[in-house]
Amino acid sequence: MAHSLSAECTPLKLAYDACFNSWFEGYLEPAVIASADAAQRAAYSRAKAEEFERKCGAVWVRYRECVQKAVREKGLTDLLEHARKENPLKDLPPAVSSSPRS
Amino acid sequence: MRYFTQAFDYDHSWSKVVIGMWHKYPNPHCTHVMSVDVVDRSVDPQTGIIRTERILGCKQRAPTWIVKLFGGSEDAFVREISFVDPTTQTMTISSVNLSLAQFAVCNESIRYSPTPDGRTRFTQSAEIESRMALWHSVADRLESWLATRFEQNAQSGKLGFTDVLRQLWEEHGSEQHQHA
Numbered sequence A: 001m002a003h004s005l006s007a008e009c010t011p012l013k014l015a016y017d018a019c020f021n022s023w024f025e026g027y028l029e030p031a032v033i034a035s036a037d038a039a040q041r042a043a044y045s046r047a048k049a050e051e052f053e054r055k056c057g058a059v060w061v062r063y064r065e066c067v068q069k070a071v072r073e074k075g076l077t078d079l080l081e082h083a084r085k086e087n088p089l090k091d092l093p094p095a096v097s098s099s100p101r102s
Numbered sequence B: 001m002r003y004f005t006q007a008f009d010y011d012h013s014w015s016k017v018v019i020g021m022w023h024k025y026p027n028p029h030c031t032h033v034m035s036v037d038v039v040d041r042s043v044d045p046q047t048g049i050i051r052t053e054r055i056l057g058c059k060q061r062a063p064t065w066i067v068k069l070f071g072g073s074e075d076a077f078v079r080e081i082s083f084v085d086p087t088t089q090t091m092t093i094s095s096v097n098l099s100l101a102q103f104a105v106c107n108e109s110i111r112y113s114p115t116p117d118g119r120t121r122f123t124q125s126a127e128i129e130s131r132m133a134l135w136h137s138v139a140d141r142l143e144s145w146l147a148t149r150f151e152q153n154a155q156s157g158k159l160g161f162t163d164v165l166r167q168l169w170e171e172h173g174s175e176q177h178q179h180a
Helices: A007-034 A038-073 A077-086 B014-021 B064-070 B136-171 B173-178
Strands: B002-010 B033-043 B050-059 B075-085 B090-097 B104-114 B120-130
Touching: A007 A038, A007 B014, A007 B033, A038 A077, A038 B033, A077 B075, B002 B136, B014 B090, B014 B104, B014 B120, B014 B136, B064 B136, B104 B136, B120 B136
Parallel strands: none
Antiparallel strands: B002 B120, B033 B050, B050 B075, B075 B090, B090 B104, B104 B120
C-alpha cells in the first residue's frame, strides 16, 4: 500500500483514497455521457459533487487535518505556499476548453 | 534550460487510464516514490471538472556535490495538480519540485486523452531550469543531473503504470479497485 507523508496519517489516507476511488469509478463514464448537454452536465455534476461530500466529507476533514500537520512538521509549508503563489493552477491551464460538445 | 518530451499510447480506454492513475503508486518500477498525499480536491458543480492537488515524497540520493552545495537530502517532494475534465475527455497534470526549488525547477506537464481507436494518448513534457545566479558550470551540472533523473523516472513511470493498468483491468478484475 502507498504511504502518507507521516505514518500517523496513513490509515486516514487509505480510508480517504478508498472512498474517493469508489466514488470516482462510478462518476467518470456517466460524466462523459452527461457532458454532451450543458444542462445535463450541470445537473449531474452538482448531484455527484454533493454525493462525494456526503460519502467522503467526514474522512476527508480528518485526513486533511492530519496531512496539514505533517506538512508543517516536515517543514514543507513555505515551499508549498511559494509554489502555490507562483503557479496557483486554480483553473485548467489554457488550450484546453471545457464547452460541451454540440 | 533543458527540455524533455515524450508521447506514448496506452492500451486502455481513457476512462480506465484515468481511474488507474489513482492506483499508480506504489509499483515496483517506481520504488523512489515513498508517499502520496492529497492536500486539496474539488469537484466543480458546473463543469464536473475534478481538481486534485497532491504532494508526492520521493527518496532519491542526490550526488554528494549537490548535497554539499545545496544542502539537499534524500527526501524530495513534488507538488502535483491534476484536472480531470469529462467534457473534453482530458486529464491534465502539472508537477513541480518543492525540494531544491530555490535552486532549480523542473516543471512537468502531462496530458491523457483518447485516441480514435479507443486507446489513450499520453504526452509529457518537462522544462528544467536552474534558478539562482549560479556559476554557469554549476547550473549546467545541476540541470544535467535533474534532467537525467527526470528521464529515468519518466521511463520507470511508464513501465510501472503500464503494469498497474494491466493488473487493474486485465488480471484481477474490478474487486481490487478499492485499494491504492
